[in-house]
Amino acid sequence: MSKKILVLAGDGIGPEIVAEAVKVLKALQAEGAIDVTLEEALVGGAAYDAHGDPLPESTLAAAKAADAVLLGAVGGPKWEPLHISKRPEKGLLGLRAGLGLFANLRPAVLYPQLAEASTLKPEIVSGLDIMIVRELTGDIYFGQPRGVETLPSGERRGINTMVYTESEVERICRVAFDIAMKRGKKVCSVDKANVLECTEMWREVATKTAADYPEIELSHMYVDNAAMQLVRAPKQFDVMVTGNIFGDILSDCAAMLTGSIGMLPSASLNEHGQGMYEPIHGSAPDIAGKGVANPLATILSVAMMLRYSLGAPEAAERIDAAVSKVLDQGLRTADILSEGKRQVGTAEMGDAVVAAL
Numbered sequence: 179m180s181k182k183i184l185v186l187a188g189d190g191i192g193p194e195i196v197a198e199a200v201k202v203l204k205a206l207q208a209e210g211a212i213d214v215t216l217e218e219a220l221v222g223g224a225a226y227d228a229h230g231d232p233l234p235e236s237t238l239a240a241a242k243a244a245d246a247v248l249l250g251a252v253g254g255p256k257w258e259p260l261h262i263s264k265r266p267e268k269g270l271l272g273l274r275a276g277l278g279l280f281a282n283l284r285p286a287v288l289y290p291q292l293a294e295a296s297t298l299k300p301e302i303v304s305g306l307d308i309m310i311v312r313e314l315t316g317d318i319y320f321g322q323p324r325g326v327e328t329l330p331s332g333e334r335r336g337i338n339t340m341v342y343t344e345s346e347v348e349r350i351c352r353v354a355f356d357i358a359m360k361r362g363k364k365v366c367s368v369d370k371a372n373v374l375e376c377t378e379m380w381r382e383v384a385t386k387t388a389a390d391y392p393e394i395e396l397s398h399m400y401v402d403n404a405a406m407q408l409v410r411a412p413k414q415f416d417v418m419v420t421g422n423i424f425g426d427i428l429s430d431c432a433a434m435l436t437g438s439i440g441m442l443p444s445a446s447l448n449e450h451g452q453g454m455y456e457p458i459h460g461s462a463p464d465i466a467g468k469g470v471a472n473p474l475a476t477i478l479s480v481a482m483m484l485r486y487s488l489g490a491p492e493a494a495e496r497i498d499a500a501v502s503k504v505l506d507q508g509l510r511t512a513d514i515l516s517e518g519k520r521q522v523g524t525a526e527m528g529d530a531v532v533a534a535l
């Protein structure tokens with residue numbers, strides 16, 4: 179039975195990097211390694227331009243009907259003047275909420291070939307393999323009340339609210355504990371329990387949930403310390419579990435441990451195993467249209483898709499191996515270029531991965 183993949187290229191570098199990931203999918207399809215049907219739709223700024231809505235009903239319906247969604251990125255300066263309800267980012271958040279994608283998995287792995295591309299000393303990052311588990315449908319990104327009001331004095335007041343229920347915290351912690359059971363059995367829960375009551379509850383629920391996982395070594399860390407520790411000694415971490423906004427920030431921070439944000443894939447899963455797969459970076463308007471963006475995070479997101487949602491682990495392994503092989507060949511996009519390596523553009527990097535499958 180052919181698996182349906184909805185392809186949402188989005189804005190900025192999104193179409194460029196998604197085109198390379200689609201090349202990989204089509205190559206595997208052509209040799210019969212996978213059986214997938216690709217459908218395209220608009221999301222983000224591209225959808226707003228065409229339909230006046232960053233997440234048209236037709237796109238959300240197609241996403242709900244798909245076995246998996248591949249998303250490039252959304253956003254850009256063109257749409258920044260829009261009311262926030264029409265911003266491209268609302269399309270992305272609407273997909274996450276609409277599909278119930280509460281569990282965002284962000285692996286930060288340093289390929290040995292990129293040790294010199296990291297801004298940190300090789301001995302600090304070599305062998306790095308962290309999984310950041312980010313809760314994706316709660317927190318201040320979705321909390322109410324929110325917005326900007328005008329006070330009687332005439333000045334404006336902006337408000338956003340960090341909100342979590344015990345069940346939302348328990349649910350994401352169980353995802354993290356289950357993942358850790360297949361890794362190093364260590365979970366660091368990141369919060370700001372010394373200031374924010376919401377995350378004080380987070381810490382209590384994480385501790386309570388861990389009682390069901392006696393083999394898991396659970397620790398807790400305040401988010402400011404966690405950001406520093408990620409740079410100081412990142413290999414102390416196995417699995418990190420945290421809320422939406424802290425996970426957003428810490429995963430970009432972790433990106434630089436791997437050499438570039440252009441290397442980090444992600445999987446966003448709901449309770450039914452359906453997922454949306456996207457690089458953790460954005461639409462990179464500063465390099466959009468130049469053909470220089472690194473497509474590897476998006477290609478590695480396809481490997482996560484094949485592993486987590488499409489039941490094709492062998493094909494996923496082939497993609498991971500092909501990426502490693504291309505790096506062994508010395509090919510580098512500008513963001514991961516180092517002395518003695520050959521610079522290639524987005525399309526050439528995608529072609530090289532296809533040839534290495």
Ligand SMILES: NC(=O)C1=CN([C@@H]2O[C@H](COP(=O)(O)OP(=O)(O)OC[C@H]3O[C@@H](n4cnc5c(N)ncnc54)[C@H](O)[C@@H]3O)[C@@H](O)[C@H]2O)C=CC1
Binds near residue numbers: 253461470
């Ligand atoms: N999932 C999504 O769709 C996300 C969307 N955004 C949106 O993207 C737009 C730009 O946001 P920024 O803060 O600039 O973040 P960004 O992640 O797009 O770019 C940050 C920096 O990383 C570089 N970069 C990102 N991806 C790269 C790649 N694959 N290869 C080489 N270099 C890469 C960019 O050139 C830029 O210098 C905004 O509209 C923002 O809202 C931001 C984050 C995630």
Ligand SMILES: CC(C)CC(=O)C(=O)O
Binds near residue numbers: 267270426458
């Ligand atoms: C619109 C943003 C929440 C996207 C983002 O920064 C992310 O998901 O990492």
Ligand SMILES: [Mg+2]
Binds near residue numbers: 426427430458
């Ligand atoms: Mg982010």
